[in-house]
Amino acid sequence: MKERLTDSLYGLGWGAVRTLPEPAARALGRTIADAAWRQSGKGVRQLEANLARVVPGASPQRLRELSRAGMRSYLRYWMESFRLPSWSRDRVRGGFDPQDVHLLTDGLAAGRGVILALPHMANWDLAGAWVTTRLETPFATVAERLKPETLYDRFVAYRESLGMEVLPHTGAAAFGTLARRLRAGGLVCLVADRDLSRNGVQVDFFGERTRMPPGPAMLAQQTGALLLPVTLWYDDSPVMRGRVHPPVEVPAEGDRRQRTAAMTQALADVFAAGIAEHPEDWHMLQRLWLADLPPRPLREEPTVPVPEPEAGDDRGSGDGGGTERP
Template sequence: MNVAAVFTFAWRNATKVPEPVLRGLFTVVADVTWLRRTKSVRRMEANYARVRPDLDAAAVRRLSRAGMRSYMRYFREAFTLQGVTPERLLARVRVEGYDEHVRPVVDGGGAAALALGHLGNWDLAGAYGSQYLASVLTVAERLKPDELFEEFVRFRSSLGIDVLALGNGDVLGALVRGAKEGRKLIPLLSDRDLASTGIEVDLAGHRARVAAGPALLGLEAGVPVHAVGINYERLRGARRRAAGTPWGIVIRFYPPLPVPDAGLPRDERARLLTQGWVDQVAQTIVEHTQDWHMLQRVFVADLGPARQRSAGGQETG
């Protein structure tokens, strides 16, 4: 299957399909995938079981069905997001904590490093941020084939999001320069250690490897680091009619993390900042587990021997 061609076709044609039809189609895809209990579904269930030890196997299985529906909802919304009007975009998003914790920094000419998990719809959050909050600069995983990655970049650029490619030159340096320009939000999806150079932390009671990016950006650029949690919520009444869909998202900006003592080693400062945002994002993961679209290995116990050995030392770039 030519994945790039499929995604390109979807981005160009999904807006032509009535919303209820598209919603039903993606729900069927989610349910069929869940029933087949593919490798990705099994990994999702294993991750869910770790963060929700209060659930038995049957409950985790039910939760993974909601998780697959949430995951497919993300894709359905992504394929139609370019056609969403500013008014509908506004109706689909509810924000908590931005005015208290982040707006004073951005309005004052500064920037903020935002640590995100694969929660809810981060592209919808980015589109909302670029439209209503501040300029958005982020990093994207380089996907294969190249045509698919280029489509993702074009998609996010169409939403007003500036995108840097992970592994393409000095990404951290580019982020630091962007932060120093000011008036920017720099959200980084960081609950996976894509480069195998991340930081080991405690995530909901289990050792996990996450990206060092938010912490390093905060330290190098001297900007505050904030955790951000995103989850879906049901819309009703006037807001649902205005949004044109039964689902919206909540974007929760957590307070800025304390700046670690400058006398500590750089690696330790990065570790403290990283553990801080992980603790906060974990709150959203535990409370809205079905919206955590984690279909890959993130916990140290699930990594291969080579990755486990590298987890013993903290490489922070």
């Protein structure tokens, strides 16, 4: 019953919110965000705990201000996403203004294949729609399998309607498909600041340890694709901002595990810098740092939980990142 209710509420959002005038949808989002913030439920409290790492030394009042802005940003994401399938091509093209896009377009023009890796900032779906509409470039991504299955199907259909090829997050088949797309000179986009498998690469993030998925770094090594971090944020305008950062290079030394660890740490450092500049637009309402997670059985900590593949083998970790939202 709970799963059916969840699916029905999302369906109502997609069906009803997109019919509202844009100012009304924004006002509704702020109202819902403020109500959730005042209730200070589990998600809001976790958001504040996460922001305390991002803004060390912030007073309780400052953290409350940030969490309120963060909830408004989070609900802006949902209001935009509910309405995005009904936006005109011109509205999508004008809704995002990224910096240094030439790093992406030059990489694609060279036929090398490009991986875009993003944290959970602002509106990933709008950025993806902009890529398929403004640059007229399709891309592949992966999505977490949500429950109920009908809700997962809604998300897949929604993202496919925006021009994305959506692969299920679980299983090694997704990794192989992504590798083939990259070898053909294509584009892959992965949300990569939260490890869904709990078997990811350990990194330092705002001074503490967490895990991030190894997929982006592994794909770059295995295919020769360019790995570009991207950060997104909102300002006071209706236009979302963003930046494509310089590529994360494959280290010249070390074995595959060591190279993957170094590249994933480099991604984490870029993400941290972008989140520190716009902490209110980082939509992380779950536990992220190892200190906050339940204890797990003691064993040797893997850096990349897959064996070294043979040359030309597309097998790898199914944990390529994801498009899931908190």
